[in-house]
Amino acid sequence: MSRLATLHEVALLLAGELDRGRLFDGLCRGAARVSGALAAAAYSCDTAGGHVVLEAHLGDERPLPPAVVEALSERRTVAAGREVATPLLCQGVLLGALWAQGTFAADDTSLLETLAVAVAAALTYAETIASAERRQAQAEALLQAYRSVAEARDRDTILARGLDAMMTVFGADRAAIYLLDRQARVTFLMGRRVSRQYLEQAARNVNQSAGGIATFARVPVQVADVASDPRTRPLHRVAAEDGIHTAIIVPLLHREELLGAMVLYHDIVREYAPEDIALARGFAEQVAVALGTANLTRLLEQRVERYRILSTVWRAMTEPDTPAARIARAVQAIVAGGVATHAWVFRPDGTLAAQAGMSAHSADEALATARAAGSGRALRGELAAARIGFRAEHFGELVLAGPPRAAGGPARPQTVTLVLRDEDDSDERLELVSAAAARIGGALAVASGQEGRAKRAGPR
Numbered sequence: 001m002s003r004l005a006t007l008h009e010v011a012l013l014l015a016g017e018l019d020r021g022r023l024f025d026g027l028c029r030g031a032a033r034v035s036g037a038l039a040a041a042a043y044s045c046d047t048a049g050g051h052v053v054l055e056a057h058l059g060d061e062r063p064l065p066p067a068v069v070e071a072l073s074e075r076r077t078v079a080a081g082r083e084v085a086t087p088l089l090c091q092g093v094l095l096g097a098l099w100a101q102g103t104f105a106a107d108d109t110s111l112l113e114t115l116a117v118a119v120a121a122a123l124t125y126a127e128t129i130a131s132a133e134r135r136q137a138q139a140e141a142l143l144q145a146y147r148s149v150a151e152a153r154d155r156d157t158i159l160a161r162g163l164d165a166m167m168t169v170f171g172a173d174r175a176a177i178y179l180l181d182r183q184a185r186v187t188f189l190m191g192r193r194v195s196r197q198y199l200e201q202a203a204r205n206v207n208q209s210a211g212g213i214a215t216f217a218r219v220p221v222q223v224a225d226v227a228s229d230p231r232t233r234p235l236h237r238v239a240a241e242d243g244i245h246t247a248i249i250v251p252l253l254h255r256e257e258l259l260g261a262m263v264l265y266h267d268i269v270r271e272y273a274p275e276d277i278a279l280a281r282g283f284a285e286q287v288a289v290a291l292g293t294a295n296l297t298r299l300l301e302q303r304v305e306r307y308r309i310l311s312t313v314w315r316a317m318t319e320p321d322t323p324a325a326r327i328a329r330a331v332q333a334i335v336a337g338g339v340a341t342h343a344w345v346f347r348p349d350g351t352l353a354a355q356a357g358m359s360a361h362s363a364d365e366a367l368a369t370a371r372a373a374g375s376g377r378a379l380r381g382e383l384a385a386a387r388i389g390f391r392a393e394h395f396g397e398l399v400l401a402g403p404p405r406a407a408g409g410p411a412r413p414q415t416v417t418l419v420l421r422d423e424d425d426s427d428e429r430l431e432l433v434s435a436a437a438a439r440i441g442g443a444l445a446v447a448s449g450q451e452g453r454a455k456r457a458g459p460r
Contacts, residue, residue: 007034007111011118018126024055027098027119032058034115035084035108037100041065044096049073055096068097077113086113088120095120141169142283149290155179156190158294160415162262162287163192170280172264174244177252177287178203179260184215186260189418194265196416198238203420205234214249214261220277223247225269245269248277250284254292262287306432309337313436317443324353326447330440331356334400339432342401345440346370348394359401370397377434384429386437390445398437400429 010030017023024042031040039059045052049072052064067085071078075094077086082102086109088095098116145165152158159177166175176191176199186203206212210231214221226232226239226247239245246266252259262284272280316329331343335357342359344366346352352363361383369385372378377386385399 003034003108003111007115010034010115014119014122017122018129020123020126020130021055023119023123023126024096027115028056028058030115030119031098031100031112034111035100035102035104037102037104039101041068041099042096043068043072043099045072045094047094049075049094052096059101065099068099071097077109079109084109084112086116088116088123090117090120090124093124095123138169138279141165142279145169145283146286149286152290153294153297155188155291155294156417158287158290159190162283163190163415165283166262166264167192169283170264170276173267174242174265175263176202176265177260177262178206178211179252179291180215180258184258186420188260188420189416191416193414194244194416195238195242196418198235198242198244199416199418201235201238203418209234210247211249211261211263214251215258218251218253218258220248220250220281222272222277223249224271226265243267246271248272248280250277250280252284252288252291254288257292259288259291302428305337305339306428306435309334309339309432310435310439312337314439314443317440318446323444323447326443327440328354328356330354330436331398334436338403340400340402342366344370344399345388345396346399347396353396357401361401366399366401370399373397377430377437379426379430384426384433386430386433388437388441388444390441393441393445393448395441395444398433398440400433400436403429 010026010033014023014026014030017026024044027042028040031037037058041057041062042055043052043064044055052068052072054061065083065085067078067080067083071085071087072094075087075089077084083099084104085097085099087097098112098119100112142165145161148161149158149165152161162177163175166172174191174193176189176194178186179188181187184207186206189199189203191199202209202211206215210221210223210229213231223229223232223246225245227236227245232239244265244267246269248264249261250263251261264280312333313330316333317326319326319329327345331345331354334340334343340357342355342357342361344352344355344363346367350367355363366383366385369378369380369383372380373385373387375387377384382401383399385397388395388398
């Protein structure tokens, strides 16, 4: 069989091969059959000719031949003595190189070039098929991730499932999600395989780095190397210590409100294709919708709970009994309802009328907050106070401590959580203490009026 016929046979055998490893191995063996080469090697590289990797070899493994470096850099066949190196090119895209050693006839170099072209086309086709299969698998996994996030009802579960998808579906080596308040300050951070030191540094410098660009422009921002990019200068040292290189920052937007951002990290320098960025952006939108829904659900639940507690307080204050007993039942109902860890009622002269529950705050701290309320209401840390009165009548002050902090979910492996600022629930707490004080005051005013009328009527 002529060498040209052998070339046709080898090319046909490799044309339908979809396994990348077998294609490179077939290239080496094909080079030996076509040209009589005594040794051969097949290399892959990136499109710029860098990151050269030996994929297969025939004969002893040896260092990277200079002829291969020259063939890759100049994108042409290089013949040097008994060596020939030819690039693997398909539609102008550089994939690697074929190197062969032997005693070659005049047309052997052309046969090796033709074989290299055929294998480059087969590699491109195999990569296209593999890419399509990966996309399909990724789409299916992403759909599952969408469902998993949408089914979550609380913030921590949403973020944990989001991190799961960022690591598995998008192939990130590390991931983090940070949440912002309305002043664009980081309030909460959850990271997977990211050090606490890195997260703290990123949170402190979010507006002085690429994260600030992403949240300001509200579009994804890609950083080729966090350890050296000028836009991430405050993070250079910690990124190098963690081994973090490429990052893509995707804002979390819900109804034009910026909730935060998710960040995918890679331990190598890589470039995201536009379609990958689009997928990450779509997933970020789903996470933002889930967070927005969870926030709305939490607010509605708080309001329902507040109305329930206030109804209980009103019933406690209107049941027949002495005013002191009614007040005692009312503060017990507030604490039992779970909206406060401790409740105090002080008389106008500052003496304690009733209390329920336990907290780290003393009665003196509660009284100081009560005094600060004056004729309205006051908030001091975890203590909220409001005046108990009805029109011109003043019956004292109600002070509430809390509410109790919800315990976080189970810890996940390699996950770091940072709470930098508690959620601002001051308005809700002030509304609750004011409404409860108003009901207590109203009930006491009714009781006081009834007693006054009974005294004026005298004994019958």
